[in-house]
Structures are given as structure tokens and as C-alpha cells.
Amino acid sequence: MATIRDVAKHAGVSVATVSRVINETGYVHEDTRKKVETAIKELHYTPNEVARSLYKRKSRLIGLLLPDITNPFFPELARGVEDEMQENDFRIIFGNSDENMKKEKEYIQTFVQNNVVGVIASTNHPDTDTYRKMNIPVVFLDRTADNRPSVFADGREGGRIAAHEMIARGSRQITVMQGPKHIRPAQDRYQGAVDVLSKEGIPFNVIMTSSFSFTEAGTWAKELFEQHPYTDGVIASNDIVATAVLHEALRLGKKVPEDVQIIGFDDIPLSSLLTPSLTTIRQPAYDMGRAAAQLLMQLIENENIDHKTIQMPVTFTERDTTRKVDQHG
């Protein structure tokens, strides 16, 4: 591959001159510029991004940290971030934190060492020094913290909607599945549901869960119907868990939604293809990814930004694991 030295030699100018042409810094005579541009074309020279980033102190790389790309909610987020970044010529260094602080810190450090110009992170620890001491922009995604730049959905409202719709459709023996303690959005949606159920005076049971893993979801679904066999409504912590609950309910010979209603959270792509298809509280994951990318680019460009915390709406997505409102009389 041709180097900047080859170009300089071919054009009969100094390396510094070629650099000035490439980086558009300083005056270069028009004839000289043309010579350099011709040499670049003839040698198929591609400026080395690393050298440019050192020189300009700006790369076109951003870091993206997610908890776990194999949780079907996150590929949608990642895709939103990537599409927006790709259209704007940014590239993404990507890592999974597994909600593990040590791994998270290592990733963030190496992002910085690789000269990323900004970071998008779904972290449970926005308040640690890892983020506070960074001198490049950070946008929190699917998370938020004291007015710092962030894009997230209204989880508490989602929980409230789930509880209201469950009550409106006639369930009176409701079980709420509480997501992992250390995951803030999971606690928000849990709290929203509990607020409404308490206020309305509807008794409810709680099943605690400690992850969103596919294999464990089945275990909790079993536990739910063993501990609370008369459950007639399940507010699940996300769509994976809801899918496991649906599977277990049908295995036990229960009719859904006649005997048990189920409401999930997220609206992952497979939810509409389940049978019965899953009623859920939709988070606009793809759009959240896009919005986070846009916000980060504005921060990188030092644009004046009015709204640094962007809360996206959640929507009740009615499908077939809940009864129609007029059905329960």
C-alpha cells in the first residue's frame, strides 16, 4: 500500500506539504495541490486514519458499551446507534459489559486509549469515576443520571400502564416479576406496576428474578406457577421472561388469555410471532439508539443543546395474551 512518503516522492514535494493538502491545514499553492492530488489518485493512496487522528487529535471512532448483545433488546439499540453513526462516517468499537464493573472499566479505558471521540454506554454505574473523569462526551443509553446526557424510555410509566391494563382486563390475582435488582430500568417498571396495584387496592405476588437469561427465565416461570398457582395475570420483567411464562402456562394446560393474561416489556422482534402473540409495553429501541447517536454527535461538535436528557415514550402494544377490554364484562 502507498504511504504518504510515496505520495510526496511521486509529487516531488515534502511530506509536510502532502499532509497540509490531506488535512486542509495551512496554505498550499494551487499547482502543488493538484500535483499532490494527482499523486494520491495514481498511487491509490488512502490517508491513514490513525495518523490523521493523531495529527488532528480527532478520530472518527466512538465506543459503544452494552450489557449483553445476546439479549434481543440490545441488537435493536445497537443497530440504531450504528445506522446513525455509519451515515455520519463514524465507526464503533463495541463491547459487552455483562453488567460487570471491572469489565466495564476495562472497556472504557481501552476505548479512550484507542482515541474514541465519544462513548455511548448502558451502564448501571453512571456515577463512578470511570465516567465522571472522562474528558470526552458520554451519552447514557437505556439509563440516565442527574441531567447528564442520556436517552432512555419511561420505564415507570410502562409499569403503570401494564398494571392499569391488567386490571382493566379483569385480572385480580396478579403476579409481578421483579427484574434484576441492580438494573435500574427493571426496577423502574417494577415500581410503576406496584404503585398502581397498591393504589388500586389490588393484592399481588412478587417473583424476584436476577437476570434476563433465556435459561433462567424458564426456571422462574416454573417457580411462579408453583408458588402462585391461582395467578390470573402476569406482569413480566421483559419479553424473554414473558415468553417463558407463556410457554409454562400453556404446558400446564392453562388457556392464555382466558385463564392467565400476560404482559411483557420491550417488544422484541419475536414477540409478535409467538402464539398467542405477546401483549407488551413497547420501548422504541431502534429509535433510542438513533437518538443517542445524534445526541453524542452534537456533543462532539460542541453544539448548543437544549435537551440533553431524552425520555422516549413507551406504548401499550395490545396483542393476544390479554383479553379485549369489553370481553371481561
Place this chain on the structure above:
Amino acid sequence: MATIRDVAKHAGVSVATVSRVINETGYVHEDTRKKVETAIKELHYTPNEVARSLYKRKSRLIGLLLPDITNPFFPELARGVEDEMQENDFRIIFGNSDENMKKEKEYIQTFVQNNVVGVIASTNHPDTDTYRKMNIPVVFLDRTADNRPSVFADGREGGRIAAHEMIARGSRQITVMQGPKHIRPAQDRYQGAVDVLSKEGIPFNVIMTSSFSFTEAGTWAKELFEQHPYTDGVIASNDIVATAVLHEALRLGKKVPEDVQIIGFDDIPLSSLLTPSLTTIRQPAYDMGRAAAQLLMQLIENENIDHKTIQMPVTFTERDTTRKVDQHG
């Protein structure tokens, strides 16, 4: 943040000396080394990876190009690659090609411009100059081409197994769903199924599909039962399509597996949570990702490698969308 100049000043030595200590190149007196190391600690200096990569001509970055992370097969692959790379201190620049050659080429170019030391690509175009002219190692993942480094599953054998199992379980009006024409593994599995059905003299219908998208999958499932209402066995192009076929069959009041048997391909995480749970041909996606990462690191280290093309086995994963062998008499 402290720079290498700050460290040099603090230690009372030259920048070149600090560089020699950091990069372990050339002789540095023990006392001087200690001074530099102390300064590095006191200033919390982190060597800039970009500067190091320029100096050493080696970064710790690799490029990963996948068709689309929102297809649930790929997060497993990506996770396998990332876990292996993370354990070995490599970082990943990631992109989705959408099976679009222009986008793919742009990604590969920017990977190279960012000084990646190797690339893992799921591409339909391994034979283009984009890959032929690269002077860093490339491993093809979920794809292969003339003995070039690659990790892939035995799709043709997968198709053969699906057809054999379908026949053994009594289906005689089989519909095979042919995956997108330009995706080689989809054609391999299709061809494998067709080989066996033809050889066994079992007539079959074909439904052509042009993507693996969730929304289109539903359309093809409808088309299948409209065009071939007497279908009693479906060999689907992957698990997403199989899920849509299951959904449509149940919607039409068909019993699965009594009236229609369904076999998918991939074994994505949700397949075991469907009701009935999906019988499928499993590809070891996560392990394929790990293997590709290992192979790439060996190539980067110039190790002598005996097996540069790694074909992983597929396995018949029997669940509840197929009848038991002894049930059909």
C-alpha cells in the same frame, strides 16, 4: 490527562526514553526505568494506544463485519468473537453490511484505515478485491471460499438431516423454504434438503424467500399455506421463518406436529421457548464465533496453522414441532 511529554519532564528524561520504557524497545538503565515508571504512576499516565500502534505498527483492534446484528443468529456469533477477543485484550470495531457490497467495502476500508490487525467477515463476496488485496489476515465466518481461513457450519449436511428426519417422521407433502439466493449458507441447506428428497423420490414444493426479516417471514408463511394448503411438513430456511410458519399454522387451526411438522435452522435462543418448542438444525453459533477469533489471532501471530478452514458440525435438535419417530407407525 497526562501526556508522554509530562511523564518525560516529571522523570527528567527525554520523550524517547519514556517511549523505550513503554514499548520495551532498546536499552534503558535500570534507575532511569524506575524513574519513568514512578512518573507514569504518579501522573496516572495511560499510554496512548494510537501512538503505540503507529510506533509498533500493531494495534489491538480487529474489525468484525456481520450482515445484520438484529437477526438473532448473529448476536451469538458476535458474542463468541468478542468473548475470545476480550480475554486476549483485543478490541472490536463492528459494522453491519446489510449484505450490501458498497457498505461492506466502506466498512472494510475504514477498518484498515483505523489500523485493525485482522478482520472477521460474514460476507457473500469473499472473492472480491476488497478481501484479496488486503495485507492483513481475514477470517470468513459463517462463510467460506477456496481453502481461505474460515469457520462455518455444514449447511448442506444440515439440509440433508432435516429432510431425512422429516421423512422418517411421516411427512409426505413437504414444502421447502428456499432462503435468499445470494446467501450461500442458505443455498447449501436448501440444496442438502432437495438432494435427499429427490433421491428418496418424495415430491416437494418450494417457497422462495428473499430475506430473513421478521416482517417478511409472516408474508411467506401465509403464502406457503395459501399455495400449498395440504403441506404436512415444512423445512424452513431458518428459525425466524420457522417461527412465522408455526404462528400461521396455529392461526389456521392446524395442529403442530400432528397436522404439520416444522423444522427450523440455527437454534436461536428463543426457539426452545416457543409453544410447541421448535425442532431445528442447530448451528453452534457462539462456538463458531470463538473459533473464528482464535483462528484470526493465530494468523495475526503468524503461527503455523494446519487447519485454516474449520467446518463445525450441525445437530438435529428434536423438540415439539416434529412427531416422535415411533409415533407415525
